[in-house]
Amino acid sequence: MPFEVAEPYTRSVAYFSMEFAIDQSLKIYSGGLGFLAGSHMRSAYSLGQNLLGVGMLWKYGYYDQGRKRDNSMTPEYHEKMYHFLVDSQIRFEIPIGGRSVQVAAYYLPPHVFHTAPLFLLTTDTDGNSEADRAISYNLYDNTPETRVAQCMILGIGGVKLLKALGHQPDIYHFNEAHALSAAFYLYEDGRNLDKLKSQVVFTTHTPEEAGNEKHDMAYLKSLGFFGDLTLEEVREISGHRGDVFNHTLAALSMSKKANAVSQLHGEVARKMWEGHGQICPIIHITNAQKKSYWVDEPLEVARISRNTSALRARKLELKKRLLEVVADQTGKLFDPHVATMVWARRFATYKRPDMLIWDLERFKKLMNDSPYPIQVIWAGKPYPKDEGAIKTFNELFYLSHYFPNMAVLTGYELALSKLLKQGADVWLNTPVVTREASGTSGMTAAMNASLNLSTFDGWICEFAVHQQNAFLLPTIQEGDINGIDANNLFHCLNAEVLPTYYDRPDIWTKMVFRSMDDVSTAFDSDRMAQEYYTKLYN
Numbered sequence: 001m002p003f004e005v006a007e008p009y010t011r012s013v014a015y016f017s018m019e020f021a022i023d024q025s026l027k028i029y030s031g032g033l034g035f036l037a038g039s040h041m042r043s044a045y046s047l048g049q050n051l052l053g054v055g056m057l058w059k060y061g062y063y064d065q066g067r068k069r070d071n072s073m074t075p076e077y078h079e080k081m082y083h084f085l086v087d088s089q090i091r092f093e094i095p096i097g098g099r100s101v102q103v104a105a106y107y108l109p110p111h112v113f114h115t116a117p118l119f120l121l122t123t124d125t126d127g128n129s130e131a132d133r134a135i136s137y138n139l140y141d142n143t144p145e146t147r148v149a150q151c152m153i154l155g156i157g158g159v160k161l162l163k164a165l166g167h168q169p170d171i172y173h174f175n176e177a178h179a180l181s182a183a184f185y186l187y188e189d190g191r192n193l194d195k196l197k198s199q200v201v202f203t204t205h206t207p208e209e210a211g212n213e214k215h216d217m218a219y220l221k222s223l224g225f226f227g228d229l230t231l232e233e234v235r236e237i238s239g240h241r242g243d244v245f246n247h248t249l250a251a252l253s254m255s256k257k258a259n260a261v262s263q264l265h266g267e268v269a270r271k272m273w274e275g276h277g278q279i280c281p282i283i284h285i286t287n288a289q290k291k292s293y294w295v296d297e298p299l300e301v302a303r304i305s306r307n308t309s310a311l312r313a314r315k316l317e318l319k320k321r322l323l324e325v326v327a328d329q330t331g332k333l334f335d336p337h338v339a340t341m342v343w344a345r346r347f348a349t350y351k352r353p354d355m356l357i358w359d360l361e362r363f364k365k366l367m368n369d370s371p372y373p374i375q376v377i378w379a380g381k382p383y384p385k386d387e388g389a390i391k392t393f394n395e396l397f398y399l400s401h402y403f404p405n406m407a408v409l410t411g412y413e414l415a416l417s418k419l420l421k422q423g424a425d426v427w428l429n430t431p432v433v434t435r436e437a438s439g440t441s442g443m444t445a446a447m448n449a450s451l452n453l454s455t456f457d458g459w460i461c462e463f464a465v466h467q468q469n470a471f472l473l474p475t476i477q478e479g480d481i482n483g484i485d486a487n488n489l490f491h492c493l494n495a496e497v498l499p500t501y502y503d504r505p506d507i508w509t510k511m512v513f514r515s516m517d518d519v520s521t522a523f524d525s526d527r528m529a530q531e532y533y534t535k536l537y538n
Contacts, residue, residue, distance in 0.1 A: 011171065015041075015044075016054045016172065017179075018056060018139070018151075020034055021034035021037065022118070025084075026082060027413065028055065029139070030139055031346035035414075035441075038414075041115035042525065043524075052119070053118035055119070056121055056139070057120035059080065059124050059138075060078065062140070062381065063077055065381055085107065086108075088105045090105040094156050102123065102132070103157045103161075104121070106119070106120045124137070136150070148215065148220060155181030172201070177202070183254045184234070186199065197256040197280070201258065202258040205261055205437050205438070217235075217245040220245055238250035238253050239252070253278045257282075258280050261284070262287065262437060262438040265437040265438060265458065269282050287440050288527055289525055291524040294444040294448070296422050299314050299318075299422075303517070311509065311512070318419075322422070339374050339426065339498060341427075342376075342420050343376070343428040344379040344409075345429075346381060346383075347393055350431055352430040353396070355485065368403075370498065374498060375406075376406050379409040380393070421447075426450065426451055431457050431458070437458060446519040451512060453472075453497060454472060455472075455475070456472055463519065
């Protein structure tokens, strides 16, 4: 370990993740999973934990969010160069589909971005065909064979990397099931399931069906995903009976313990998998973000000193910085004295990014005729092959032509994310309840003096108190959930959020201070990283 390990954290951990949001300059992430992994690595470093990260070096990243000639969104792919990465000189091969794929390992030293040490694997190296080089071109490639091969490079390749380093970790932590092939590779050595389980822990991040990857078992076998194991052996140790292989079920069956990523998600996950008797216990460790990375220091000083004028002055300055980006991208000059609401995160249907425009007449009235002026900004990346999500993004953009106080921004990565959170007055969060496992964007918004306006889901359930540190929409259990949620959103904006902002600024600031206080420690990833050692690794 290239830095001194603190006494409570001597147990060695290898942390496997398909994406890490470490720095704006290192574009190997797509969204929340990467943001979470990046904060985990920062906290592991600052706490002195004996943790080493294993990830992938994506040649083209996720994608660059560009615009066509009419300014609608289009995915763009540009080669990324990282001169701060160190070539470890480690090379090895992995059999995939009957051919040997060469893998190279690069290293991100801890001092570069103040993270735990991180190794990144790539197939874009000498000795590979163009098809095999392409395995590590795009994060979450939509071609089935390439997608499986990516998981094999991360999982099997990660274990081979550790062996080449002469490093035998006490714990293999799979952040999502992408690295699951590592478990089968480890099991081949001795074929002892109890021994394997003693070494493996697993974090499940989503109750979404699409997020729990499945493949035909024989197809995975043909690619070498299970090594030399027979399908009968695979079924026996992974909790499967049929021919469809569920990666999440296998990870739950081959780990000693798993964690969901919020208290509510823990309840949902246990119910979701309760019919599978072989799975390990599922606890919850609520996601968090590294406060020292995300928070604006003058805002934090104002919070600690309870300096209202300093807080308001700094927030105004940060809003001006955000609005410069709005002007640059859209040609619109927003007013920093106007209440500014932001919806920004990964574009996905269940997150309902377009809820505000479902009732266009009410939206027009809010934007044009409200006694309380408002500005609304959207940002976020859809999956590049999700035509429906891209269509929603573009519909919002086209609609923004009709409103001088509406903006849709591209380039939602770490840097823009930070600007949006520091500049927003209101952070809007609209997922269907129970479908957002945790969500973390609202945490870092709250750290930066933004108030959450949210459905009661994910981490919000452990944080928000209506009209005290946030604004909450009532939870709807049945009926037209979308319609009722949208109606409640407009009611809350018109009757509570905007009147408080304009008519009761002292109450608003009191809520902001409490929000900042309540998020400060409980949702700092130092707490999360400590809990991983006490609740999962030990």
